[in-house]
Amino acid sequence: MAIRKDKDYVIDVAKQHKYRNxxxxxxxxYLKWRTDPKNPFGYTFVHDSRIRTYxxxxxxxEETAETNERTAxxxxxxxxxxxxxxxxxxxxxxxLVMALVFGISYAGRxxxxxxxxxxxxxSPNAAYVMLILNVLEYLLPxxxxxxxxxxxxxxxxxxxxxxxxxxxxxxVMMLVIMAIGRVVNNILAKVLNYVSIDIPYYDYIxxxxxxxxxxxxxxxxxxxxVLTEIILRGYLLQMxxxxxDEFAVxxxxxxxxxxxxxxxxxxxxxxxxxxxxxxxxxxxxIKNACIMRIIARYLNYILTFISSLVGVYRGTVIDLxxxxxxxxxxxxxxxxxxxxxxxxxxxxxxxxxxSRGEKFRMMTTSPIFWxxxxxxVGMSVLLLRII
Numbered sequence: 001m002a003i004r005k006d007k008d009y010v011i012d013v014a015k016q017h018k019y020r021n022x023x024x025x026x027x028x029x030y031l032k033w034r035t036d037p038k039n040p041f042g043y044t045f046v047h048d049s050r051i052r053t054y055x056x057x058x059x060x061x062e063e064t065a066e067t068n069e070r071t072a073x074x075x076x077x078x079x080x081x082x083x084x085x086x087x088x089x090x091x092x093x094x095x096l097v098m099a100l101v102f103g104i105s106y107a108g109r110x111x112x113x114x115x116x117x118x119x120x121x122x123s124p125n126a127a128y129v130m131l132i133l134n135v136l137e138y139l140l141p142x143x144x145x146x147x148x149x150x151x152x153x154x155x156x157x158x159x160x161x162x163x164x165x166x167x168x169x170x171x172v173m174m175l176v177i178m179a180i181g182r183v184v185n186n187i188l189a190k191v192l193n194y195v196s197i198d199i200p201y202y203d204y205i206x207x208x209x210x211x212x213x214x215x216x217x218x219x220x221x222x223x224x225x226v227l228t229e230i231i232l233r234g235y236l237l238q239m240x241x242x243x244x245d246e247f248a249v250x251x252x253x254x255x256x257x258x259x260x261x262x263x264x265x266x267x268x269x270x271x272x273x274x275x276x277x278x279x280x281x282x283x284x285x286i287k288n289a290c291i292m293r294i295i296a297r298y299l300n301y302i303l304t305f306i307s308s309l310v311g312v313y314r315g316t317v318i319d320l321x322x323x324x325x326x327x328x329x330x331x332x333x334x335x336x337x338x339x340x341x342x343x344x345x346x347x348x349x350x351x352x353x354x355s356r357g358e359k360f361r362m363m364t365t366s367p368i369f370w371x372x373x374x375x376x377v378g379m380s381v382l383l384l385r386i387i
Contacts, residue, residue, distance in 0.1 A: 019241065021284035023160055029152050034242060041079060041149050041239060043072035069354050073243055073362060079148050080236055081368040083141040084255060088375045090140060091261065094133040095382070102126040109200040110308075111385055112189040122205055124212035130205070131219045138227035145235040156235045160284035167288055170279050172334045174292040177275060178299065179323035179330070181268035186316055188264045198385040199264050201304060221297040229289045232256045232273065233280040241281070243352055247359055249277035258376035261383055272296075 019027060034042030098104045104126060122130070146156070189199055205220075207213035232252045240248035253273025257266040276289040303322055307315025354362075363369055 017242065020245065020281060021160070022158065023284075026155065026158060026160065026284075030155050030238075030242075033151055033155060036150075039150065040075045041072060042242060043068040066354060069243070069352055070362070073354070073359065074366065076239055076243075077363055077366045078368050079145065080239075080251075080255065081366070081372040082148075083145050083231070083236075084258075084372045085368075085375060086141045086144055087137050087259065088261075088372070088379055090133060090137040091379060094130065094137065097133065098126065098130060101129070109383065110205060110304075111198045112193070112201050122207050124207060124209040127205065127207040127209075127212050127216045131216050134224055135219060135227070138224055138231060141231055142227065142235070145231070149235065149239060151235060151239065155238050157230055158234075158238065158280075158285055159287060167291055169334060170283075170288045170292055171295055172330045173275065174272070174296050175299070175326050176330045176334065177268075177271055178296045179326040181265070181271070182300070182303065183320060183323050184268065185264060186319060192264070193387075196387050198387045200260075200262050200383060201307075206308060217301065221301060222294055225293040225297050226290050228256070228259070229276070229286050229293055233277060233286045233289045237277055237280060243354070243359060244356070245281050247356060249274060249281065251363070252277055258373070258380070261376060261379040263377070263380045 019030060022030075033039060035044045036042065102123070102125075104122065145151075149156075189201075192199055205216065207216055232255060236255060237248050237252045240251055253270050256273040257270035260266075260269060272293075276292060279292070280286050280289050303319055306318055309315075310318065
């Protein structure tokens, strides 16, 4: 029988935590960041398991990292909600600027009922201002998260190459989710139309100048797509994964579901967040997430542009047909890819001292979390239009 050494009895929560599909360098940098005494967003716990604490009436109990984990998780909730509130504040400023400076209501968004009209066409100046404010809406939270968490870039934006998840298979599955989402969104638009509520048609905008529309398209569908993933699958996901990968994927998907300020798309965006978060953890990199989001956004743009040319009714038929074709082509391809290479997109999650239910309860008792959620819902209601 092997003799156990003293170190075999030592529990080091931070050092023993394994981050799936990440390099040794990532583990070292994460450990250093997480155990920094000045870092309120990370936690550690070192304890000799042979030592017991006696509590009167309970007997000897084993100490756990629960207290430290609770403190760190509360701080992470606060910094996440603060970053998301910054986004909402900039979005509201954009709403006011478009209304007061350019006389454009509803922040220049295109609505389902407007697809066959020119009423939503923006001037180049209005489009450029909107683009700048859109970029600031995502850039300022990144700067805030970088400054507040002091998380090293190699942790916050992991770019490790992995063969466990193919970019092709990731994109194919993303197209399936996108197609289902568009179908559901079209159905919701028709249903709400019966009660005189008009909802935004994604974040599509039309500009009177082709050059300006091209520039705005690149900014909206490439730059902002990348910035979105840096926030969600970068800083927030990497910060939260110390509390468990499954929990991190869920909480960042929840945050992403309200970023468009459109309640009808919240479910679709939540599913997108679950999938892109899973792919990010399985691949060890946010590259696939960025590529998936860019392709999905451009395909959404193309389908919406076609709808704007032929009118809302013909556009809906074309939209549903295109989504059906995507589903018919993508699902068999994805099944073949999975069978051939035996890929799975499960996320193993290390257990921590706090149960999943308790983590979610802590989230719902956080005042700043409710401040963000109510602000996001309020912004969504503000962008609804009564027709």
